Amino acid sequence: MTRERLEEIRAQLDEINLEILELLSRRAELVQEIGDLKKRKGTERFDPIREKEMLDRLVAANPGPFDDSTVRHLFKQIFQASLGLMEEEKKELLVSRKKRTEDTVIEVNGVRIGGGQPVIIAGPCSVETPEQMDAVGAGLQQHGILLLRGGAYKPRTSPYDFQGLGKKGLELIRKTADKYGMAVVSEIVSPSDIEMSLEYVDVIQIGARNMQNFELLKEAGNVRKPVLLKRGMSATIEELLFAAEYIVSRGNTEVILCERGIRTYEKATRNTLDISAVPILKQESHLPVIVDITHSTGRKDILLPIAKAALAVGADGLIVEVHPEPSVALSDAKQQLNLPQFAQWMEGLKASGYLPKQEPVPVK
């Protein structure tokens, strides 16, 4: 083979490469068009029967020198790449950072959640009695707490455990919060109670056990009230974001994500706090992210370092359970701080420099 012939063949190959590329690009455009049509019709974009037909037709027409399996392999790659093109067009979630770059800031009782300064949500596990609520309200007010938590509907593991006071509990926490200039954060477990709860709560909590109660999520999406959505105990970060999407896609854009620990084999803590979920959620989503330090650990002795860790990785706030007399609490007795312990914890946290210097001023 002469040198000139070699150059000539190489030039031809370069030309053919360009032609193949042009054909592939044309093919890709057609695939995209099909994708658009299917999207409008709402049909699945990947059609394995059609793919098999195309491959069979190509193999039947194979002139060689490639063997049939090579032809199949080559075209499968082309089909795969085209399908990839259709997937790239996949709709970004509304909760995604890609959809909105600025942080969502949710204002409750003059407190900005997600505004760069961490907030503290404190209160008992369950709303129990007027005396209990009054004592905790008065105690927390002294520390400038503006967001009062307390469960009226308790999704308990055992049906024989205290199930909460229900609507009476909501009335009680509302009364206490009003008296002490606080906002109410309380869990709702049933879709049919969402509407009713609007009169009593400022933030609807959806608990870990209900993170994938899709009817509840939809109902919470239909109202205009901030929602605190807790990560399910066996839910992935992606599943938490999809759960939030259920709410946001219905028009309720005010969702606060909450990492509260996931279930692992470790028994030293009640759950394992997935600390890396915080910066990941902050990266992936524009929604505020808070950490429930009580339910994630289930123990009181490590709450200060855990709180610091949560704030160090960018949490927008913390949830901590506080009860005037934890030993007689009707739920989660072991893990709730009493008021002096809470005071000490607050002091430690303030000294750490993670909390805002000035207490936010209530607007109510």
Ligand code: PEP
């Ligand atoms: C709660 O906050 O009262 C609670 C029950 O927590 P979780 O849903 O995270 O278990």
Ligand code: MN
């Ligand atoms: Mn609890």
